[in-house]
Amino acid sequence: MEKERKSELTTLCYIEKDGCYLMLHRVRKAHDVNEGKWIGVGGHFEKNESPEECLLREVREETGLTLTSWRFRGLVTFISEGWPTEYMCLFTADGFEGELAECAEGVLEWVPIVRLGEKRLWEGDRIFLQLLQEREEFFSLKLEYEGDHLRGWSLDGKQPG
Numbered sequence: 001m002e003k004e005r006k007s008e009l010t011t012l013c014y015i016e017k018d019g020c021y022l023m024l025h026r027v028r029k030a031h032d033v034n035e036g037k038w039i040g041v042g043g044h045f046e047k048n049e050s051p052e053e054c055l056l057r058e059v060r061e062e063t064g065l066t067l068t069s070w071r072f073r074g075l076v077t078f079i080s081e082g083w084p085t086e087y088m089c090l091f092t093a094d095g096f097e098g099e100l101a102e103c104a105e106g107v108l109e110w111v112p113i114v115r116l117g118e119k120r121l122w123e124g125d126r127i128f129l130q131l132l133q134e135r136e137e138f139f140s141l142k143l144e145y146e147g148d149h150l151r152g153w154s155l156d157g158k159q160p161g
Helices: 051-063 113-118 123-134
Strands: 009-017 020-025 041-044 066-080 086-097 107-112 139-146 149-155
Touching: 009 051, 009 066, 020 113, 041 051, 051 066, 051 086, 066 123, 086 123, 107 113, 113 123, 123 139, 123 149
Parallel strands: 009 086, 066 139
Antiparallel strands: 009 020, 009 041, 020 107, 066 086, 139 149
């Protein structure tokens, strides 16, 4: 049976509590493009899912938590040679129920938002994490990578500077 190709649509969520984001240190998954990096929780859409359905499923699968309050904050377009274009629905959440569970993909940790810069992050993640803190309105961010290096980006269709 042919394996179904992963969707180019993904979700990523930063769950907030007491001035911290729940971060996933990706250290357990084999052949992981995010290996060693700190990211939010999320993943690829399954067939017929809406962004919110994917968000809720992925958060539950990766953390054991059930979200009760969340916001769709932005759309991030990833361009990288050798990979299909990925469109990531970026969320924040400030309400949840349940107990934090072990994650098969890495170690979950509450990281103070003011200390995120000390963690090993993708360069583009630093941009949208700053936007999440500074902007209330929805944004569209395009990130262009060459391997692990961010070679360019634009916000709401405009180049920086």
